[in-house]
Amino acid sequence: xxxxxxxxxxxxxxxxxxxxxxxxxxTGLYLTILLKGLQFRALPLAFKLIMQKxxxxxxxxxxxxxLMTALxxxxxxxxxxxxxxAITLGGPGAVFWMWxxxxxxxxTKYSEAVLAVKYREKGAHGMRGGPMYYxxxxxxxxxxxxxxxxxxxxxxxxxxxxxxxxxxxxxFEATFHIPTxxxxxxxxxxTGLVVLGGIKSIGKFTSLLVPFMIVGYVGASLFTLALNIxxxxxxxxxxxxxxxxxxxxxxxxxxxxxxxxxxxGISRGVFxxxxxxxxAPIAAAAARTxxxxxxxxxSMTQTFIDTLVVCTMTALVILxxxxxxxxxxxxxxxxxxxxxxxxxxxAVIVAIATSLFAYSTLIGWNYYGEKAVEYLFGEKSIRIxxxxxxxxxxxxxxxxxxxxxxxxxxxxxxxAIPNLIGLILLSxxxxxxxxxxxxxxxx
Numbered sequence: 001x002x003x004x005x006x007x008x009x010x011x012x013x014x015x016x017x018x019x020x021x022x023x024x025x026x027t028g029l030y031l032t033i034l035l036k037g038l039q040f041r042a043l044p045l046a047f048k049l050i051m052q053k054x055x056x057x058x059x060x061x062x063x064x065x066x067l068m069t070a071l072x073x074x075x076x077x078x079x080x081x082x083x084x085x086a087i088t089l090g091g092p093g094a095v096f097w098m099w100x101x102x103x104x105x106x107x108t109k110y111s112e113a114v115l116a117v118k119y120r121e122k123g124a125h126g127m128r129g130g131p132m133y134y135x136x137x138x139x140x141x142x143x144x145x146x147x148x149x150x151x152x153x154x155x156x157x158x159x160x161x162x163x164x165x166x167x168x169x170x171x172f173e174a175t176f177h178i179p180t181x182x183x184x185x186x187x188x189x190x191t192g193l194v195v196l197g198g199i200k201s202i203g204k205f206t207s208l209l210v211p212f213m214i215v216g217y218v219g220a221s222l223f224t225l226a227l228n229i230x231x232x233x234x235x236x237x238x239x240x241x242x243x244x245x246x247x248x249x250x251x252x253x254x255x256x257x258x259x260x261x262x263x264x265g266i267s268r269g270v271f272x273x274x275x276x277x278x279x280a281p282i283a284a285a286a287a288r289t290x291x292x293x294x295x296x297x298x299s300m301t302q303t304f305i306d307t308l309v310v311c312t313m314t315a316l317v318i319l320x321x322x323x324x325x326x327x328x329x330x331x332x333x334x335x336x337x338x339x340x341x342x343x344x345x346x347a348v349i350v351a352i353a354t355s356l357f358a359y360s361t362l363i364g365w366n367y368y369g370e371k372a373v374e375y376l377f378g379e380k381s382i383r384i385x386x387x388x389x390x391x392x393x394x395x396x397x398x399x400x401x402x403x404x405x406x407x408x409x410x411x412x413x414x415x416a417i418p419n420l421i422g423l424i425l426l427s428x429x430x431x432x433x434x435x436x437x438x439x440x441x442x443x
Contacts, residue, residue, distance in 0.1 A: 009406045015413035021266045024276045027420050028104030031111050034431055039106035039300055046297040053288075063298045065203030066287035070280040070299065072206040073160065073364025074306050075214060076357045077167050078272040080350065083314040084333035087324055090264030091247030091256035092238035095315040097265025098272075102307030105275030106300045111423055111430045113299035116281030117292035118433065124379050126199055129285025130368075131278035131419040132375045139425045144418040145375070148278060151414040152372035158408030160365020161389060162396025164358040169397040171358075175351040184397025187359065192390045195366045199286050202367055206360065213356040214310060220349045221313035224341045228320040235319035252327025272311055273303040277412055278419030282368045293437035362393065 032039065050064055061069070086094040112131070119137045120129030132145035132152075165187055169180040194205045225232060242261060249255035256264075274280055280302060287295040314334055318324050321337035328336050338346035366389050373385040396404075423430075 005406065008410055012406045012410040012413065015410055016267060018263070020413060020416065021263070021270070023420055024108075024270050024416065025101060025104060025266060027276060027423055028101075028106075028108040031107040031423070031427060031430070032104050034427055035107055035110070035434055038110060038434065039103065039304075042297060043106075043301070043304065046301050049294055049298050050301065052294075061199060061203035061286050061288060063287055063289065063295060065207050066283050066295065067298050067302060068206040068210040069199070069203055069286070069364055069367060070283040070302050071210050071214070071305060071364075072202075072360035073279060073283070073368065074272070074274050074302060074361075075210070075310055076164065076272075076361035077354055078268065079306065079310045079357060080314055080334045080354050081167075081331055082268045082272050083311050084318060084324075085330040086264045086268035087315065087318055088253075088330045088333065089256065090261040091242045091253070092235075092319055093240075093242030093244070093247060093256070093258070093261035094265035094268070095239045095312075095319075096243035097262050098269035098307060098311060098315075101266050101269030101275075102273055102303050102311075105269070105273050105307070106303045108275040108423065109273070109280060109303045110296045110300040111427065112276075112278065112281040112419070113284035113296035114292045114430045114433050115422070115426055116285040117287065117289060117295050118429070120285040123374070127286050128371055128374060130282035130371060131415075131422055132372065133285070134281075134426060135418060135422045138429065139422050141418075141422070141425075144421065148415060148418040149372040149375040151411045151418075152279070152282075153369050153376065155408055155411035155415060156365045156369025156372065157389070157392050158404045159412060160369060160408075161362055161392045162399065162404050163408060164362040164365075165393045165396035166399065168355040168358045171351050171354050175348060180398050184394045187362075187397060188390055188394045190359070191362060191366070191393050194363055195386050195389065199367055202363055203286075206363060209356070209360055209363075213353065213360065214305065217349075217353040217357075218309065218313050220338070220342075220346075220353070221317050224317050224338055224346070225313075225320060227341050231320040232316065235316050238319055239315070251322070251325030253325045269307055269311070271412075273306045275303050276420055276423075277416045278422075279365070279368050279415070282371050283364070286367075291437060292433055 050067060053062055086098060115134040115138060116129045119134040120127050121133060132149045135145035135148060136142035168187060169183040172178040172183045173180050194201055244258065246258055247256040280299060284295050284299045289295045318333055318337045321340045323336045323340060324333060335347045335350040338350055369389060370382050370385050373381050
């Protein structure tokens, strides 16, 4: 078993090495140029479309519910622990590269959603779409779609389930002294109540939970920053000053090279917003819409909210405090940083936010996994899958998951490869759909 774990860890490190990061960011940059900076010029329209309702059109849930489902899966512990890890290992400059990843990632997310809606199909359990469908029906590579579905189904049980449940259980045990078994039982029941109802139930639940948890966390962060307003310019100075140079060692911070800032900023940014992984377009395909571009514009706001809003709040809370220079572990850095200003209530806020983020990720990834399983084994497999998914929540809450983390990272990376191939091959389709939409909009 030790040799298998070592192999998985090695493969995961190789898959998420510089070539993958270059491919992810490079694809986003290529799509940004191809679409003439769409994410910048059309962002106001995208936010306007979020609340627009397309009655009578094909789809299962509204634009807003589809966005909330995707955000539920995307806004997770990476927004708190992932940002802290980037700063701890890459220095303040890593935040700049995280922002750059988000900006080009918006074009990637937009393109994924265009293709997801254009090539989706209607099944007995609602709309079905995502990379497996646009790889098969658009690019003519069904075998690559099958590989994507396999990797997604595996990743859903890891990064989308057991690791999230485990993080929630550990946080509640550390902060509130609640046994992991108790948290596991509650999480299992709550998960079952939501996921057994399918995408409409998930959409309704995430539409209530996600805005509450994001607004609550951002609000708490803004309050913390308001109390430290005089240190905010210094924090931005650290970010921009370290983005193109090495970070000097200070206090318990060992310093970081430019290469480390780029590596950890880009990798943590990708892990946070998932642009290019191919997960979010599965939710976009369920949207009630007549035009692929409409939902795609809404979908690209997901990356903006995740990386440029939520991750930025975490980064500024950390950099306006002093704990990041004192050798505090990444796992506790955000909590300790907020507690510097708000006292013990700051640690409680971060604990609750982390658990909500983790739980919402669990709910969102359930939908991704069941659509992958449906693609592989048919519609009858969905109910069986949901049962196994719910049981895995309990297992994840009480188990040691170092192997699962490495395996999940590997599966996430393997998801990205076929998806990026599909995006590049079908980029002209994305461009054509975009030009058609905006030409009609001017009429």
